[in-house]
Amino acid sequence: MPHSVDLFWSFRSPYSYLALPRICEIRNTYDVTVNVRPVYPIAVRNPGFFKAAHPLWIDYLMTDIARIGEMKGIPISWPRPDPVKMNRETREIPREQPYIHRLTHLGVAAAETGDGLAFIDEVSRLIWNGETRGWQEGDHLANAAAKAGFDLAALDRLIAADEDRYIAKVEANQAALEAAGHWGVPTLAYRNEAFFGQDRVDVCLWRMQQNGLTRRG
Template sequence: MPTLDIYWSFRSPYSYLAIDRLVSIRDEFAIDVHFRPVRPLAMREPDFFERGRKQFLPYLFRDAPREAARLGIPFSLPNPDPINMDMESGKVAPEQPLLNRVMDLTIAAEHFGKSLDFAQALSRRIWSGEDWSSEKALNDIAASVALDIAALDAWITENSDEIQSTIARNEANQLEYHWGVPLMVLDGEPFFGQDRLDSLIWRLKEIDAKRQ
């Protein structure tokens, strides 16, 4: 069975724009999907926005809503931002409680076979502009995909080292192919960006991976 690794970030608007189609791909094709969340680029490369080109963010803020409108996907900026960062200076705070929380929960959800579904539900909420970070909101989001937040938290408490090693492994493996997200790797063949999902689907059809 073909294997599809998905490298994905909660702060990436393009990851959000891809998530519904990634779920559809999982459901439509007979493939072994591994969802591999990574931290945002601003945390993986803390000086990225400080040294980056000035056109990067203005273009991003124009392009992502435009793509959302083209795809018919609701889009609002997160409130709060999943990471603590000074947008003017590009400096990233050393402590990241919100991002750590969602990464812990998502990796725990993988233990219960629900990480892609949890990421879909949570990213929809994050990019709706509505409250997503309160414990009540996270509990509701988990429940919407048949996950129990108490069970997730119990697993997190017992597996903190495994969580950190999983994140490190995901990020190291991602860099074998590309630094950006969403990144889909089908049996070693990388497809970078939500605008390459059609290419991924074409390849899956070419290898006759559609469910019978």
């Protein structure tokens, strides 16, 4: 029986980035299809989220992602620029966002036309690994897309031709995420069961193995 898992994912989520190497490894090792379903970050879906969070939340987040990256050997540094424009002092999210909508729609277009997992892997490494300041400038994004087998300009043209459809697709992904049983990312959804967080990827693998998942031949 074929196995398929939905990956709800955001370009602004450090835990989504940290989960990707293991998810890619599982996809390459086991007979499973990973359906990449990009969503807008929680900061865009709920602009008041960070203002309502405990004052220690952001400091803990920064500490936690750094040590997980160190433990797993994954380079990580907060992106410059941040994919979501935010006032760090007031934690306010401006309505106008210069980067995140394009990134998310590119993820949708890549998932529809090719290997979406490879695309989000290459682009997230560009954004999060700390090697490139100004990841949105020059040919950085185009080069990352090319590594995954995509023509960035072609993806941009697809989106420009029908942007409303891509917005609707992201909104459908967000509704499907909640229908699966969670609201955050990364979430793997398998047979109506949600596995939230980079530390639940292997729990999802365990569940799939219970249902007969085997290694690729």
